[in-house]
Amino acid sequence: xxxxEILSAAAQIFSQKGFHAASMQDIAQAVNLQKASxxxxxxxxxxxxxxxxxxxxxxxxxxxEQVAIQPLPADEKLRLAMVVYLQAMLEQRDLxxxxxxxxxxxxxxxxxxxxxxxxxxxxxxxxxxxxxVEQGIFNCTDLALASRALLxxxxxxxxxxxxxxxxSPINIAEQTADLFFNGLLKxxx
Amino acid sequence: xxxxEILSAAAQIFSQKGFHAASMQDIAQAVNLQKASxxxxxxxxxxxxxxxxxxxxxxxxxxxEQVAIQPLPADEKLRLAMVVYLQAMLEQRDLxxxxxxxxxxxxxxxxxxxxxxxxxxxxxxxxxxxxxVEQGIFNCTDLALASRALLxxxxxxxxxxxxxxxxSPINIAEQTADLFFNGLLKxxx
DNA sequence: GTCTATATGGTGATAGAC
DNA sequence: GTCTATCACCATATAGAC
Numbered sequence: 001x002x003x004x005e006i007l008s009a010a011a012q013i014f015s016q017k018g019f020h021a022a023s024m025q026d027i028a029q030a031v032n033l034q035k036a037s038x039x040x041x042x043x044x045x046x047x048x049x050x051x052x053x054x055x056x057x058x059x060x061x062x063x064x065e066q067v068a069i070q071p072l073p074a075d076e077k078l079r080l081a082m083v084v085y086l087q088a089m090l091e092q093r094d095l096x097x098x099x100x101x102x103x104x105x106x107x108x109x110x111x112x113x114x115x116x117x118x119x120x121x122x123x124x125x126x127x128x129x130x131x132x133v134e135q136g137i138f139n140c141t142d143l144a145l146a147s148r149a150l151l152x153x154x155x156x157x158x159x160x161x162x163x164x165x166x167x168s169p170i171n172i173a174e175q176t177a178d179l180f181f182n183g184l185l186k187x188x189x
Numbered sequence: 190x191x192x193x194e195i196l197s198a199a200a201q202i203f204s205q206k207g208f209h210a211a212s213m214q215d216i217a218q219a220v221n222l223q224k225a226s227x228x229x230x231x232x233x234x235x236x237x238x239x240x241x242x243x244x245x246x247x248x249x250x251x252x253x254e255q256v257a258i259q260p261l262p263a264d265e266k267l268r269l270a271m272v273v274y275l276q277a278m279l280e281q282r283d284l285x286x287x288x289x290x291x292x293x294x295x296x297x298x299x300x301x302x303x304x305x306x307x308x309x310x311x312x313x314x315x316x317x318x319x320x321x322v323e324q325g326i327f328n329c330t331d332l333a334l335a336s337r338a339l340l341x342x343x344x345x346x347x348x349x350x351x352x353x354x355x356x357s358p359i360n361i362a363e364q365t366a367d368l369f370f371n372g373l374l375k376x377x378x
Numbered sequence: 379g380t381c382t383a384t385a386t387g388g389t390g391a392t393a394g395a396c
Numbered sequence: 397g398t399c400t401a402t403c404a405c406c407a408t409a410t411a412g413a414c
Contacts, residue, residue, distance in 0.1 A: 001397080001398090018208075020207060021209045034398070034400080036400080036401090040398075045391090101290070137375055138373050138374065139372075139375045142356075142364060145364050145365070145368075146368060148345065149342050149365055149368050152342045152345025153338050155345060156338075160337055167331075175331060179329075179372075183370050183372025183374075184321070184329060184370050185327065186327065186328045190380090213408065222380070223380070224409090225380080225382080225383090226379070228408095228410080
């Protein structure tokens with residue numbers, strides 16, 4: 001048994017039941033161990049949560065940064081980032097769900113380790129929006145609000161997506177990007 | 190002590206700590222009772238959660254329905270609904286946060302009571318989108334996806350809004366509606 | 379309607395054998 | 397590295413006095 005296998009099982013259970021409703025017993029059972037044996041690999045339940053959050057954030061940051069550094073027009077870059085982000089999110093649903101919905105279960109001491117990385121992640125989105133404003137192609141009066149709207153429209157997907165629901169991740173990603181870029185209203189003419 | 194006072198305190202604590210992390214002890218303390226005394230007013234913790242979810246949903250449905258029945262052009266109607274919804278949500282943050290983030294802590298038997306109302310709520314949004322499509326003013330190929338994007342951009346607000354954060358609810362509501370209607374891209378010309 | 383006391387069971391975590 | 401056994405604690409909920 002490896003630490004990664006345990007974290008993977010834990011992520012699945014945390015995402016299904018929520019951090020506090022999930023017990024060490026549940027996790028041990030999922031990997032066919034006694035719960036005491038888990039503590040050979042991890043030091044506490046909070047420690048597991050932090051590890052999962054960091055792992056999820058690393059995964060997403062890595063994807064987004066690869067897009068962010070490319071010399072593309074801001075609209076193409078942001079669209080690509082949205083598609084890449086949504087695909088990664090929906091293909092690693094357990095990790096993403098824990099990152100987005102369980103991060104508040106982190107106790108203060110652990111949270112202070114995690115927060116800086118999360119800020120950097122949000123900064124990536126804000127910077128991509130800023131580029132578009134500077135290039136005169138984004139219509140955006142408040143960068144902070146726009147980046148939160150952008151994250152909202154993407155992150156909320158984790159609350160309703162099911163892999164057998166008819167829409168594929170790429171399909172969802174493209175349509176969501178279209179809607180966010182063009183808006184709901186039909187253009188005149 | 191009334192049931193409503195207890196539910197109100199419970200909503201605040203559920204929204205702060207999450208349902209499972211909040212104890213009956215916490216709630217009793219918040220209303221200056223012994224935890225055993227709570228059971229004179231409510232029958233279980235799950236019962237409290239269901240009551241809060243229903244209360245929150247009632248509040249929001251009531252607001253949205255009042256807008257939905259008005260004979261307005263679809264774009265004006267949806268914009269008004271968004272503003273009304275966001276204002277109600279941000280002014281009743283505790284209720285809304287429990288509704289949006291803790292509903293999955295409901296056990297199956299309780300959930301089956303709650304789900305039909307929730308479906309009706311989502312149907313209200315979908316219908317308003319449909320009206321706009323029928324009137325030829327909304328650009329929307331997939332009603333289900335668009336309504337989820339719409340709910341995402343609004344509901345995510347509950348995860349970051351703080352009343353002393355500079356932006357007022359009405360301010361947030363107007364800007365969010367603008368962005369969702371017009372899109373991020375600047376129009377040509 | 380609120381209290382004290384308690385039943386009953388699960389929790390995260392540790393000790394120490396193998 | 398995994399086990400059995402156990403600790404100390406907290407959870408939801410109930411019983412019954414006042």
